[in-house]
Amino acid sequence: MTLRSRFLLSILLLPPAALTGSPSAAAGQPPGVRARADTADVTHFFPDSLWANTVAVDSARVYRDSLAQEVGAAEALATDPLAAGRSGTSFAYNTSYGVAQSSTSWGNSSTFSMQRDRLVVTNKTNITLDRYLAAGNVSPRQQRNSETEFSYRFSPQFSLGSRAKLDRTLTSASTLTSADRQDQNNFAFSAKGRMRPTPYARADLNVFGGYDSEERPTYGKDGLSGDANGSLNLQLSGLGTLSMTGRANGKRSRASLSEETAQKASTRDLSRAVNGTLGVLPGRKLGLNVNGSARRVQVQSPLIVPEAGISAIQEVLTRSGDVGATLQGRLSNERYFTVTHRQATENKGYSIRSDDNSGRRDRTWSADLHEVRWAFKLDGTFNNGRTRNDFSSDLSTERRPSPMDPGSFVTDTFPAGYVERVHNRSLDVTLQRPLGRRLNLKVQGTVSLSSFRYALVTDSRARLVDRDQYRRTFLAEGRFNPGQRWNTSLNYQQELRKNINLPASHSNANLEDRRYLLTWSWSYRISQGLTASQRNSVSANYQKRTFGPDSSGLRMEFNFLTTLESSVIPNRLRLTLTHSARFQPNGAFQYDTFEGQDLFYKSDETRLYSLDARIAYSPATWLTLNLNPSYQSDQRLATQGQALSPQSTVNSLRLSGGASVRRQIGAHGNLSGDLSRLFLADGRTSYVQGLAGVPVRNETDYWQGRLDFSWSY
Amino acid sequence: MRRRVRARALAALLCGLAPLLAGGCNLFRPADPEPPAGGDVFIPDYSDPARVLTTLARALELKSEQAAYADGLADSIYSADQPFSARHDPADIAEVPPGTPIPSRWDKNRERVFYSRVVVQRDTTLFMLFQFTPGLTDSLGANQQVLYRTYTMFVGAAAGDTIARGRADLRFVKLAGQGWRLLHWVDRRDPSTNPNLRTFGWLRLVTQ
Numbered sequence: 001m002t003l004r005s006r007f008l009l010s011i012l013l014l015p016p017a018a019l020t021g022s023p024s025a026a027a028g029q030p031p032g033v034r035a036r037a038d039t040a041d042v043t044h045f046f047p048d049s050l051w052a053n054t055v056a057v058d059s060a061r062v063y064r065d066s067l068a069q070e071v072g073a074a075e076a077l078a079t080d081p082l083a084a085g086r087s088g089t090s091f092a093y094n095t096s097y098g099v100a101q102s103s104t105s106w107g108n109s110s111t112f113s114m115q116r117d118r119l120v121v122t123n124k125t126n127i128t129l130d131r132y133l134a135a136g137n138v139s140p141r142q143q144r145n146s147e148t149e150f151s152y153r154f155s156p157q158f159s160l161g162s163r164a165k166l167d168r169t170l171t172s173a174s175t176l177t178s179a180d181r182q183d184q185n186n187f188a189f190s191a192k193g194r195m196r197p198t199p200y201a202r203a204d205l206n207v208f209g210g211y212d213s214e215e216r217p218t219y220g221k222d223g224l225s226g227d228a229n230g231s232l233n234l235q236l237s238g239l240g241t242l243s244m245t246g247r248a249n250g251k252r253s254r255a256s257l258s259e260e261t262a263q264k265a266s267t268r269d270l271s272r273a274v275n276g277t278l279g280v281l282p283g284r285k286l287g288l289n290v291n292g293s294a295r296r297v298q299v300q301s302p303l304i305v306p307e308a309g310i311s312a313i314q315e316v317l318t319r320s321g322d323v324g325a326t327l328q329g330r331l332s333n334e335r336y337f338t339v340t341h342r343q344a345t346e347n348k349g350y351s352i353r354s355d356d357n358s359g360r361r362d363r364t365w366s367a368d369l370h371e372v373r374w375a376f377k378l379d380g381t382f383n384n385g386r387t388r389n390d391f392s393s394d395l396s397t398e399r400r401p402s403p404m405d406p407g408s409f410v411t412d413t414f415p416a417g418y419v420e421r422v423h424n425r426s427l428d429v430t431l432q433r434p435l436g437r438r439l440n441l442k443v444q445g446t447v448s449l450s451s452f453r454y455a456l457v458t459d460s461r462a463r464l465v466d467r468d469q470y471r472r473t474f475l476a477e478g479r480f481n482p483g484q485r486w487n488t489s490l491n492y493q494q495e496l497r498k499n500i501n502l503p504a505s506h507s508n509a510n511l512e513d514r515r516y517l518l519t520w521s522w523s524y525r526i527s528q529g530l531t532a533s534q535r536n537s538v539s540a541n542y543q544k545r546t547f548g549p550d551s552s553g554l555r556m557e558f559n560f561l562t563t564l565e566s567s568v569i570p571n572r573l574r575l576t577l578t579h580s581a582r583f584q585p586n587g588a589f590q591y592d593t594f595e596g597q598d599l600f601y602k603s604d605e606t607r608l609y610s611l612d613a614r615i616a617y618s619p620a621t622w623l624t625l626n627l628n629p630s631y632q633s634d635q636r637l638a639t640q641g642q643a644l645s646p647q648s649t650v651n652s653l654r655l656s657g658g659a660s661v662r663r664q665i666g667a668h669g670n671l672s673g674d675l676s677r678l679f680l681a682d683g684r685t686s687y688v689q690g691l692a693g694v695p696v697r698n699e700t701d702y703w704q705g706r707l708d709f710s711w712s713y
Numbered sequence: 714m715r716r717r718v719r720a721r722a723l724a725a726l727l728c729g730l731a732p733l734l735a736g737g738c739n740l741f742r743p744a745d746p747e748p749p750a751g752g753d754v755f756i757p758d759y760s761d762p763a764r765v766l767t768t769l770a771r772a773l774e775l776k777s778e779q780a781a782y783a784d785g786l787a788d789s790i791y792s793a794d795q796p797f798s799a800r801h802d803p804a805d806i807a808e809v810p811p812g813t814p815i816p817s818r819w820d821k822n823r824e825r826v827f828y829s830r831v832v833v834q835r836d837t838t839l840f841m842l843f844q845f846t847p848g849l850t851d852s853l854g855a856n857q858q859v860l861y862r863t864y865t866m867f868v869g870a871a872a873g874d875t876i877a878r879g880r881a882d883l884r885f886v887k888l889a890g891q892g893w894r895l896l897h898w899v900d901r902r903d904p905s906t907n908p909n910l911r912t913f914g915w916l917r918l919v920t921q
Contacts, residue, residue, distance in 0.1 A: 101850070182807055
């Protein structure tokens with residue numbers, strides 16, 4: 001390192017106070033930002049890397065097989081021996097029982113942790129017993145897993161440890177005699193190191209290595225695995241933060257080739273991933289956050305190729321990466337904006353079934369704006385994203401020779417593919433303005449367009465057609481809130497949707513939907529414990545074929561919902577009554593030659609009424625008894641001749657009664673849950689030519705709910 | 714002074730109505746379709762959950778109705794709840810070929826891509842049949858309904874050549890004025906059927 005670069009590095013790693021002259025390390029940062037930094041510091045990440053990790057976990061896929069150790073490594077970090085300082089023992093136990101119409105589930109879990117100065121021992125055990133019931137058949141499923149970790153801290157910078165992880169799964173279609181058993185074992189040694197060359201830099205390195213095995217009736221795999229991961233966090237003076245993490249893991253195993261043979265073959269898995277986040281000027285009025293990741297995963301696994309009558313080892317190579325930048329401007333709490341750009345790629349290549357190769361590329365721009373000025377509040381969001389999905393099998397993939405590799409094998413399963421290009425763009429703007437203290441007005445408009453374009457390879461079986469999906473909405477709303485006793489609002493929405501197939505072969509099915517919705521709602525507190533509210537809406541949905549006959553379908557809906565809420569005995573007895581009435585006439589506008597204009601012809605109508613009561617009584621603060629009767633009537637009518645005649649009626653009753661419990665048991669226990677008995681009955685009558693058939697009645701009842709008990713020491 | 718305030722208020726109002734104005738610019742202008750040249754007309758019907766299932770099955774059968782299939786699934790744009798998701802049977806996850814990626818969430822986009830891939834796997838027509846699951850009663854609410862169905866996916870006219878069979882707990886959500894959409898598909902193995910038959914969920918995982 002040259003003298004000049006050393007000097008620049010020392011300037012970057014200087015504490016902010018050294019540059020600003022202020023004794024406060026949080027100088028220039030608002031209190032909230034400091035609090036976030038403190039919270040993040042406990043978990044050994046800087047604030048921006050917390051966000052980056054969230055994104056990374058969310059976007060990452062979990063691969064069956066080779067990356068299980070990666071997840072295990074992440075879990076191991078949760079009990080960091082280097083952070084151990086105090087002696088103590090903790091134990092927590094949780095049991096829960098859930099029952100539903102077609103399943104029951106009983107779970108037991110415990111967590112034990114003991115720290116004695118430099119020694120840390122933890123154990124997590126979970127046992128879940130599930131039963132799925134249907135048509136007299138019982139399908140049991142049992143899962144048991146246990147993870148025990150032991151570590152010893154030689155110094156605050158270095159520790160050694162070991163871990164044993166056992167998983168047992170038992171699944172059966174009918175009874176346990178024909179069970180499918182899956183056993184997984186993982187035994188690993190670990191070494192963890194940490195460096196902190198300056199108060200503003202931290203580096204961690206963790207190394208794991210051990211033995212993995214997986215056994216199933218038809219498949220077995222065992223071998224050695226290793227994992228190395230590390231992180232580097234730098235606080236670059238007041239300029240920003242840099243956080244980087246990297247991970248590499250590999251596995252060398254012997255795996256069964258097929259169900260029929262006991263023959264095994266060697267497989268090698270290797271994955272490498274790196275993530276980085278750079279936060280520039282965090283907490284300032286204008287800040288930039290840049291993050292990126294790259295990932296390369298190679299998995300080898302047995303594959304039976306029936307077309308060739310062989311068993312072979314196939315390698316799947318997945319390469320992915322993304323980079324994103326976010327520019328944030330915050331002039332005040334009422335004026336801020338964000339501009340984000342993100343690019344991501346993922347390519348997946350198969351060494352044998354190369355027809356399954358796929359690639360994906362995303363490129364997205366988005367912008368958000370929030371502005372309050374002259375009593376107007378403006379919110380706007382703009383998105384513009386392009387995605388390219390490539391299933392054309394024409395991807396150049398870097399192939400690593402694997403054992404028993406017969407070379408690329410073109411199968412008959414996917415003889416050809418396609419390339420899809422999707423372009424999504426949307427704009428959403430909301431404007432709000434209070435008029436006085438009682439009236440608030442809101443206007444919102446959105447427009448979005450999604451374009452799907454396809455390029456089919458020669459002889460492709462895909463039948464995808466180029467198309468556009470267009471949507472435009474407008475909303476106007478007024479809310480009047482004169483006092484605490486009552487309030488009302490009026491809401492108008494309209495929407496246009498178009499499904500547009502571009503080629504002539506499909507454009508005759510193009511549709512336009514126009515929807516108009518008017519809603520009026522109010523709420524009035526009649527007395528201290530009694531509140532009435534109502535929501536009335538009417539909507540009309542016109543559906544028209546763009547190139548069809550000159551007529552359009554119309555689906556209308558009238559909806560009236562009335563609710564009475566009463567607190568009969570404050571904090572003890574609460575009653576809620578809801579009545580709903582819904583009418584849905586459907587039909588079409590057709591040209592009437594006699595009248596010389598379009599007339600609406602009703603084709604069918606649905607009438608739905610429901611009455612629902614909810615009674616909750618709390619004899620004690622920890623116990624609530626619930627009763628919920630609900631009745632619903634559904635009538636369907638269709639036009640026959642000049643009049644509507646019934647097609648079917650369904651009357652149903654739903655009665656549920658049970659209890660909710662929330663109670664602390666002693667100093668360390670807690671019991672919570674809901675349990676109820678549900679009774680369902682319905683009667684259905686079908687009509688032929690207006691004549692009622694024989695009513696069909698169904699009745700069923702079952703328990704549903706979940707109870708949890710936890711105890712921690 | 715008052716004029717300036719009015720001018721600014723007008724400018725802010727125009728910003729509020731910008732999406733409507735933006736509809737006129739090319740970024741939000743859909744392409745012009747070609748005039749139709751014959752062909753069958755398939756009009757999707759989402760007016761009740763049973764018809765949504767019929768529409769999904771018909772879209773699979775026709776193989777070229779990806780839009781109708783995807784439109785039958787709930788979207789975050791139209792529903793305040795979470796958009797469409799499918800959950801797989803844990804036994805299927807355990808039995809997919811090693812190396813198969815298991816997405817943390819099976820969303821609408823994955824289902825759309827799955828449609829485009831599964832329909833080209835075979836030359837013959839795909840049929841999907843949804844039947845009541847014995848012993849399970851549907852939950853028919855005014856705005857949400859759960860249908861318990863046993864499904865069979867097969868090719869050809871006879872049900873002998875079955876590709877997938879299983880059970881699904883299907884939760885539908887009603888959108889104001891727009892009919893029903895499928896919100897959740899909880900996939901399960903059917904214990905009463907041939908254990909060698911794969912489920913739709915297994916098919917989803919291996920056809921990514």
